[in-house]
Amino acid sequence: MSGLRLRGVGVSPGVAWAPAVVVRFEFPNVPDRTVGPEALEGEIRRLREAADAVVADLEELGRRVMQRAGPEEARIFDAQIMMVRDQEFLGSVEHLIRTSMLAAETAFEFKALEQRNLWTSSQSAMLRDRLADLNAVQLRMLHRLMGLPEPALVADSKHEQVIVVTRELSPGLTVQLDREYVVGVVAEEGTRTSHAAILAHSLGIPAVFGVPGALDRVGEGTMLLLDGTSGTVIVEPSRAELQEAKARWARRQRLDLQMEADLELPAETPDGVVVALRGNIDLPDEIDAAVRLGAEGVGLLRTEFLLTGRAELPDEDEQVRYFRRVGRAFTGRPVVIRAYDLGGDKFPAAFRTTAEANPFLGWRSIRVCLDQPEVFLPQLRAVLRAAVDCDLRLMLPLVIDVDEVRRSRELLREAAAQLHAEGLPAAASLPVGVMIETPAAVLIADRLAEVADFFSVGSNDLTQYTLAVDRGNARLADRFSALHPAVLRQLEHVVRAGHEHGRPVSVCGEMASDPVSAVLLLGMGYRELSVAPPSLPLVKWVLRRVPASAARRAVEAARAAPSERELRAEVGRIIGDFVDTGLLDPAAALPPRTGAASLPDAPLA
Numbered sequence: 001m002s003g004l005r006l007r008g009v010g011v012s013p014g015v016a017w018a019p020a021v022v023v024r025f026e027f028p029n030v031p032d033r034t035v036g037p038e039a040l041e042g043e044i045r046r047l048r049e050a051a052d053a054v055v056a057d058l059e060e061l062g063r064r065v066m067q068r069a070g071p072e073e074a075r076i077f078d079a080q081i082m083m084v085r086d087q088e089f090l091g092s093v094e095h096l097i098r099t100s101m102l103a104a105e106t107a108f109e110f111k112a113l114e115q116r117n118l119w120t121s122s123q124s125a126m127l128r129d130r131l132a133d134l135n136a137v138q139l140r141m142l143h144r145l146m147g148l149p150e151p152a153l154v155a156d157s158k159h160e161q162v163i164v165v166t167r168e169l170s171p172g173l174t175v176q177l178d179r180e181y182v183v184g185v186v187a188e189e190g191t192r193t194s195h196a197a198i199l200a201h202s203l204g205i206p207a208v209f210g211v212p213g214a215l216d217r218v219g220e221g222t223m224l225l226l227d228g229t230s231g232t233v234i235v236e237p238s239r240a241e242l243q244e245a246k247a248r249w250a251r252r253q254r255l256d257l258q259m260e261a262d263l264e265l266p267a268e269t270p271d272g273v274v275v276a277l278r279g280n281i282d283l284p285d286e287i288d289a290a291v292r293l294g295a296e297g298v299g300l301l302r303t304e305f306l307l308t309g310r311a312e313l314p315d316e317d318e319q320v321r322y323f324r325r326v327g328r329a330f331t332g333r334p335v336v337i338r339a340y341d342l343g344g345d346k347f348p349a350a351f352r353t354t355a356e357a358n359p360f361l362g363w364r365s366i367r368v369c370l371d372q373p374e375v376f377l378p379q380l381r382a383v384l385r386a387a388v389d390c391d392l393r394l395m396l397p398l399v400i401d402v403d404e405v406r407r408s409r410e411l412l413r414e415a416a417a418q419l420h421a422e423g424l425p426a427a428a429s430l431p432v433g434v435m436i437e438t439p440a441a442v443l444i445a446d447r448l449a450e451v452a453d454f455f456s457v458g459s460n461d462l463t464q465y466t467l468a469v470d471r472g473n474a475r476l477a478d479r480f481s482a483l484h485p486a487v488l489r490q491l492e493h494v495v496r497a498g499h500e501h502g503r504p505v506s507v508c509g510e511m512a513s514d515p516v517s518a519v520l521l522l523g524m525g526y527r528e529l530s531v532a533p534p535s536l537p538l539v540k541w542v543l544r545r546v547p548a549s550a551a552r553r554a555v556e557a558a559r560a561a562p563s564e565r566e567l568r569a570e571v572g573r574i575i576g577d578f579v580d581t582g583l584l585d586p587a588a589a590l591p592p593r594t595g596a597a598s599l600p601d602a603p604l605a
Contacts, residue, residue, distance in 0.1 A: 004234070004235040004236070005232060005233070005234055006186075006208075006213075006214060006234075006235065007231060007232060007233075008186070008208040008210040008211035008214075008231045009192060009231050010228045010229045010230055010231035010232075011190065011194070011197035011200065011207050011208065011209045011228065011231075012185075012201040012205055012206050012228045013201075013228045013229040014205075014228045015206060015226065015227050015228070015245060015248075016183040016206050016225075016228075017163075017223065017226065017242060018159065018161045018162050018163045018184065018223075018224065019159045019162055019221045019223055019224070020162065020163050020164075020186075020218050020219070020220065020221065020223075020224050021159075021162040021163070021164055021165065021220065022165045022215060022218060022219070022220050023164055023165065024215065025139065025166065025168075027109075027142060028143065028146055028148055030146070031106070033102070033105070033106050034100075034101050034103065034106075035101055035103055036101070037101065040098055040101065043097050043102075043104040043107075044094050044098075046104045046145065047093060047094065047097070047104040047145070050104070050144040050145045051090065051141070053144055054084050054137070054140045054141055055081055055084050055085060058077045058080050058084070058140075059077070061077055062077040080136060083134060083137045084141070089111065092111055093107050094107075105145035108141055108145060109138070109142060112134070112138040112141075115134060116131065116134055116135070116138070131189075132168050132169070132170045132189070132190065139170075161181060161182075161183045162181065162183070163182070163183060163185065163186060163224045163226055164184070164185045164186070165186045165187075165214055165215065165218045166186075166187055166188075166215070167188045167189055168187055168189040168196075169185060169187050169190065169200075169209075174196045174199040177200075177203065179204060182205060183205070184205065184206045184207065184208075184224070184228070185200060185206075185207040185208075186208050186209075186214050186224070186226065186233055187208075187209045187214070188210070188211055188215060189210065190209030190210060191209060191210060192209075197209060206226055206228030208231050210231075211233060217235065222235060223235075223236055224237075225237040225241060225245055255538075255580075258541060259538060259540070259541045260537070262541055262544060263293065263294045263537060264294065265540075267539070267540045267543045267544060268543075268544060269522070269547050269551075270544070270546075270547045270578075271548055271549055273522070273527070274527070275527055275528070275529060276296050276297075276528045277294070277295065277296055277536055277540055278296055278299035278300075278333075278336075278531070279293075279299065279530065279533050280300045280302070280508060280513075280530050280531065280532050281302065281326065281533075283305055284322070284325070287325070287326060287329050288329075289533040290533040290536070291330070293533050293536040293537055294536055294537070294540065295330070296333055297330045297336075297391075298326060298330060298333075298334070298335040298336060298530070299336050299456065299506055299508045299528065299530020299531075300338055300456065301323075301326055301335055301337045302338055303319075303338060303340055303341075303379070304340065306318070313375060313378075315378070316378040316379075316382050317382075319379060319382035319383075320385045320386050323382055323383060323386035323390070323392060324386045327386055327391065327392055328390060330391075333391065335390065335391060336394075336395050336433065336456065336508075336530075337383055337393065337395065338435070339365075339366065339395065339397060339408075340375065340379060342365065342368045360470070365397040365398035366396050366398050366399055366404050366408070367398070369396075369408070370407055370408065370411075373411060377418075380394070380411055380412050380415040381415045381418065381426070383430065384419055384426040384427050385419065385425065387426070387427035387430050388425050388426060392427075392430055393430055393432075393433060394408075394412070394431070395432075395434065395454075395456055396433070396435065397435045397437065398437050399434040399436075399437075399441055399448065399452075400438055400440040400441055401444075402444070402448060402451050405434060405448065406451060408432065412430075412432065413429070416429060431453040431454060432452060432453055433455060433456060434452045434455060434456075435456050435457070436455050436456070436462065437457075437461035438462065438465045439462075439465060439466055439490065442493055445494050445498065446500070446501065449500075449501035449503045450501070453503065454498075454504045454505070454506070455503055455504070456505075456506045456507070456508045457491060457508070458508060458509050459482045459511035459512070460482075460509040460511075462487060462491075463480060463481065463484070467479065467480065467481075467484055467487070482510070482511040482514075483520075483558070483564050483567055485561075488558060491507070491521070491524060491526075495525045495526055496525070499525065504527075506529060506530055507528075507530070510532070513535035513539065514535075515539050515542040516568065516571060516572070516575065518539050519550075519551045519554055519571070519575055520554055520571065522548055522551040523548070523554050523555035524555055542575075542579055545578045545579050546578045546579065547578070550575070554570075554571045554574045557570040557571060557574060558571060
């Protein structure tokens with residue numbers, strides 16, 4: 001198996017090497033136990049007591065996460081608590097206990113398996129991501145009902161540091177990882193949006209999920225070299241591979257010092273072209289990081305976290321407080337607030353909807369907002385109220401039609417009229433932009449420019465819809481590329497259409513956080529990029545060293561390249577005249593908290 005390369009999805013950036021610890025979580029063997037009529041109420045009481053105890057355990061885990069990662073990460077456990085407290089589900093278990101005279105653990109396992117099979121067969125990526133939560137709840141409940149001890153995450157090991165290899169990692173188990181002992185995670189299941197992935201990222205543990213057959217291919221104690229950015233795991237790396245990893249890490253540490261010196265400087269190329277580098281904000285904890293790392297405002301403020309793990313929608317005042325908090329953190333800088341991007345894999349518990357056969361081509365994003373004005377209007381009112389003393393802007397997701405922009409503007413005017421009539425301080429209006437995320441939007445960019453104030457390209461979805469590749473599918477990871485010629489041609493078309501109509505155009509997808517792609521965007525004419533906060537220093541460092549003239553040559557080379565491999569090689573050659581291309585990896589610039597794993601000394605294979 002020496003030198004075997006396993007591919008998955010990088011969900012938490014950073015590089016680590018260490019021996020593997022293989023962890024297999026198995027559900028206990030639950031007997032088909034029946035009880036007499038006189039014991040039924042006792043079994044129901046045991047079920048309720050177990051649920052209360054599991055909720056208490058999860059609340060304690062939430063408090064631990066609050067201390068280690070932050071309040072928003074702690075809310076991840078709300079989803080599991082809601083599952084345990086689901087009265088409809090518990091009621092169905094109680095009904096089974098009474099009608100079939102089953103023991104509590106037998107009835108619970110039957111209903112949990114029923115639920116798991118339903119979710120497994122669902123087309124909803126969100127439900128498939130939540131399977132880890134369901135499995136964790138089932139494991140806890142069965143252990144509690146059967147009087148079994150909690151399973152240990154990692155058994156004692158002779159190694160000082162290890163990389164955990166498992167089938168699936170739940171949030172509860174992730175938070176138990178000792179950062180000094182566990183320096184990386186490899187899992188067969190899971191995606192970037194799974195709760196365990198979010199927690200691993202927050203705790204600074206590099207991780208690769210969606211690695212098929214990892215448990216069969218990696219033995220206990222096997223040396224692994226893991227890259228949580230590229231999603232690559234090397235089994236039994238060679239001496240040269242380990243030495244290169246260590247040398248590259250040393251170069252990254254030196255680069256950190258250079259980037260630190262650039263933080264307060266503008267992202268201006270050597271030949272005088274200035275690029276506005278803004279931040280993508282998913283969670284409140286990222287606000288301070290974006291400010292500290294030099295973000296010139298926010299190019300994408302995602303609002304879906306306001307709904308995550310909640311049984312009810314946030315009220316208007318709560319949204320006002322959050323939008324003001326972000327706006328005031330970037331005084332004098334623009335903050336672009338994306339309207340609820342619900343649907344696809346992001347329907348939260350607070351939002352009830354029916355399952356769809358193909359949710360990514362279904363009822364989502366701006367379609368949900370316009371069809372549910374009772375949800376959209378409070379958000380529009382909140383943005384207008386917060387915009388009184390902040391530079392806030394509204395961005396509409398997944399727009400494919402001019403009428404969607406017009407209808408959104410009508411609702412914005414309605415919200416402003418309501419606030420004026422109520423005597424509440426609010427902006428009379430604000431800039432409205434659209435996300436360009438589909439080939440349809442690209443092709444009508446000139447018409448959208450007539451009704452929108454600005455464009456922002458969502459490169460993740462644009463790539464997904466252009467290539468017909470699910471960006472969360474680990475099996476297709478090597479086919480998902482924003483550097484595909486079809487995607488690059490569309491990016492050039494959009495920036496040209498925007499500039500012809502005097503509309504600012506930015507890119508806010510993961511592409512903007514990749515320094516090689518950022519150079520290509522610079523060469524195409526993009527002058528605004530919205531970047532994941534940890535990648536801001538590296539992107540700025542590159543832009544301050546690569547002239548715009550060289551970036552334009554890189555675009556010309558990209559147009560002529562017959563494949564992505566040759567494209568990267570040619571662009572790398574051009575960029576290599578100005579920077580060390582071996583460092584052009586977003587993980588190179590990560591602060592320790594967000595994934596810069598230590599590389600323990602290890603015997604070279």
